Amino acid sequence: MSVDKDTVKRIARLARLALDEEQAGHMQTELNAILAWVQQLDEVDVSGVAPLTSVVEQRLKMRDDVVTDGGYPEDLMKNAPLSEGTFFVVPKVVE
């Protein structure tokens, strides 16, 4: 299975990564090399095998459904590249 350049661009859009023509070309070559290499997994019969969901058998703990943390909006804003008060600023979304 090999991917074409349009597929690479579509995937990059899904991943919200801007790629120019040249970068998409490089990415296509590299992606196809990796996909060709992982192709060897097809030789194994996996029928009847359950996909692994957890490496360590454990039961997740339950706790009361109450707020245990929070109340420091200033801390959350500290690394925001652009903010007003305790609001994150983004380009205009609605006209």
Add this chain to the structure above:
Amino acid sequence: MVQPADPAKFTLTDARDAIRAKSISSRELTEACIGAIGAARSLNAFVTETPERAMEGAAEADARIAKGSARPLEGLPLAIKDLFCTKGVRTTAGSRMLDNFVPTYESTVTQNIWDAGAVLLGKTNMDEFAMGSSNETSFFGPVINPWRARGRNEDLVPGGSSGGSAASVAGDLCLAATGTDTGGSIRQPAAVTGTVGIKPTYGRCSRWGIIAFASSLDQAGPMTKTVADAALMLQVMAGHDPKDSTSVDIPVPDYSAGLEGSIKGLRVGIPKEYRIDGAPPEIDTLWAKGASWLKSQGAEIVDVSLPHTKYALPVYYIVAPAEASSNLARYDGVRFGHRTESPRDLLELYEKSRAEGFGREVKRRIIIGTYVLSSGYYDAYYVRAQKLRTLIAQDFTRAFEACDVLLTPSTPSAAFAVNSKTADPVSMYLNDVFTVTVNLAGLPGLSVPAGLSSEGLPLGLQVIGKAFDEATVLKAGRAIERAADFKHDVSRWWSTR
């Protein structure tokens, strides 16, 4: 106890004993490490140095020691991989994306380390978002291995992704360091720098506050000069944390207590699939030597089979990018991290911030991950890979019916030259061929320096254990260390550079 002329050359354990015996102060140890770091900038092992904080920490530690209330790592200067969030100290993950990120919280593992009294020297360089095996994907440039081939002055890589931690331990810039390991990122750099590194069982250490790469594989662990140091440091790092639901709530045994115990009767499995074509013969020779060292100390050597080994790397390069593409979706240019200048709209804000903030390897993995999770390909790639992962984990379960630990080489080769493998991603990925299986199965794995290559470069052996049996892994590693008598003799060539 050996008291070296240069305090930075202390092992963690010896420094602890010397501090308690009051034959050295934390201040002296810390000053020596700060001096060594300052003289080693050409190795590029640190992204951020914190000398003032270190000296303050040392003063507090010396005060506690004077009062007789020393904690397990009291006054011991350590380096922390720049993937652990440290409150008030810039944390970059080796990425332009987080170039200016200053966490307002502390990772659980580093909090455990400070609660034990340790001193922070700085944050170590690493492959961007821990994606790499040579430390060459870092936004802050490659780290140089303190080791050089005999009679040569070519710059070698320290392995990756915990390359800065490995180089600072090997170069005696700190007493010990933290690392993280998703596919070999503690054990592979430890092996090629002649240091000790253990990736504990998945769930042994909390992942809270460690910048996420692939959450079902990531684990933190110590990188040290000796196995005893690894035991001492893991003791402090490990333990249940309510903030990480995958951290396991079971007691942490005393890792140092059984370290010198006999390995008589220990069953050591040799998996035949780890003998790979094209590996230098010295790797096989060292492996056989390791088995004979254990045998001569009373262990029983058994041949075992892990039939799905060859599929581990391709499985990893589906599962890890899939999880990474999901984890790294948080970098949107809005809440934290790099933001592009004057975007036209929201979509451009996302796409350009991410395109500018992430380096090439990270983008490659996000694209692969997004592809294998995308509609129409999910079953063919991701689900199939997770099924193979089940088979790989079952291989280990079966092998451990016949043995207590497994012995393998740590890496397929010694350290290689900077820029020699960056052109072909797949050839770079092969560095993790012996380590990645362990992450996929969630098991503990230790790399211990065992000898030198024909060029005079360090090579490691890996001990793999049953889930949560780090104690036996460390004991077997100590037995190898005892027999190998590896010498950490790097001349400080960099201080004159």
